[in-house]
Amino acid sequence: MLSRVVLSAAATAAPCLRNAAFLGPGVLQATRIFHTGQPRLAPLPPLPEYGGKVRLGLIPEEFFQFLYPKTGVTGPYMLGTGLILYFLSKEIYVITPETFSTISIVGLLVYVIKKYGASIGEFIDNLNEQKIAQLEEVKQASIKQIQDAIELEKAQQALVQKRHYLFDVQRNNIAMALEVTYRERLHKVYKEVKNRLDYHISVQNMMHRKEQEHMINWVEKHVVQSISAQQEKETIAKCIADLQLLAKKAQAQPVM
Amino acid sequence: MASVVPVKEKKLMDVKLGELPSWILMRDFTPKGIVGAFQRGYYRYYNKYINVKKGSIAGVNMVLAAYVLFSYCLSYKELKHERRRKYH
Numbered sequence: 001m002l003s004r005v006v007l008s009a010a011a012t013a014a015p016c017l018r019n020a021a022f023l024g025p026g027v028l029q030a031t032r033i034f035h036t037g038q039p040r041l042a043p044l045p046p047l048p049e050y051g052g053k054v055r056l057g058l059i060p061e062e063f064f065q066f067l068y069p070k071t072g073v074t075g076p077y078m079l080g081t082g083l084i085l086y087f088l089s090k091e092i093y094v095i096t097p098e099t100f101s102t103i104s105i106v107g108l109l110v111y112v113i114k115k116y117g118a119s120i121g122e123f124i125d126n127l128n129e130q131k132i133a134q135l136e137e138v139k140q141a142s143i144k145q146i147q148d149a150i151e152l153e154k155a156q157q158a159l160v161q162k163r164h165y166l167f168d169v170q171r172n173n174i175a176m177a178l179e180v181t182y183r184e185r186l187h188k189v190y191k192e193v194k195n196r197l198d199y200h201i202s203v204q205n206m207m208h209r210k211e212q213e214h215m216i217n218w219v220e221k222h223v224v225q226s227i228s229a230q231q232e233k234e235t236i237a238k239c240i241a242d243l244q245l246l247a248k249k250a251q252a253q254p255v256m
Numbered sequence: 257m258a259s260v261v262p263v264k265e266k267k268l269m270d271v272k273l274g275e276l277p278s279w280i281l282m283r284d285f286t287p288k289g290i291v292g293a294f295q296r297g298y299y300r301y302y303n304k305y306i307n308v309k310k311g312s313i314a315g316v317n318m319v320l321a322a323y324v325l326f327s328y329c330l331s332y333k334e335l336k337h338e339r340r341r342k343y344h
Contacts, residue, residue, distance in 0.1 A: 051305040054314035058321050090344045093328075094335045113313055121310065128309075 057113075 053061035059076070067075045087093040271279045283289070305315035328335075 048308045049310060051308040051311050051315055054305075054312070054318070057312075057314050057317045060318075091339045091341065094338050095340070096335070096338050117313065121312075125310070 055061060055064060064076050067079070071078070088095070268279075284292070305311065305318070
């Protein structure tokens, strides 16, 4: 039901869509047109510098301009004087003791305003300007913040172009790791093979040594067995005779 | 008698004297219209004399003078007895 309302509203808003109203409700989606007028008051117009002109602090300038064509420059003043005299003489304005206090107070006020008005105005203008400067500062700070964010964003986008350095370094690292692993395994293989070969060599050496010792032992045993007792006596007697001879020679020597 | 612009749309200063009753009768006298009229008047005065960068005392002064006049009119009844002469 709502889509039909929208369709009829669209048909009245845009005559070109009137034919579309005959389409089914499900065919045409809501096509209301928003924001067709020109934007008013944007950007905000600045405050006027001075207010409407006022004469004597009481009567707007428009009144004087209104009477100027008919009565010239002095017209409104004559009107004012005449009115005042009329009110006084007919006692529409009654002179009471309050009149004198009014006159003195108004006189005092006029004097004070004439003398100090400008300086008070300047003081308040300064206050206003301080407020505006504060707000301006906030605005500038916000703008600067956003600009810094934009520059940061651009720098980070530029970094994206330099990603290939990162990938190169990673590739180099991986290649080096592969190389290191390969060499480690190679070394291991070499050590294992050498181990096995050393084993065989040491086994051979040991066999060799064992055979030699066994042979020497066997030869010595048989030689010792072959020396009979009588031969042993003869050998010992000959050794003693030789030793005595040597001792005699040795005694003879140091005496000389 | 047929003006170029219908009486309804004219501002007060452009209305001729003979058309004044019809112009007054044509105005919007609903509560919303009256409130709207007060608001418009207030904002006209405010934007002309007070909402400016270098406003003078005249903006406040005129309101005070109008108040003085208004209160004098209200208390005229009692002040009548303080007249110095009876016949003018």
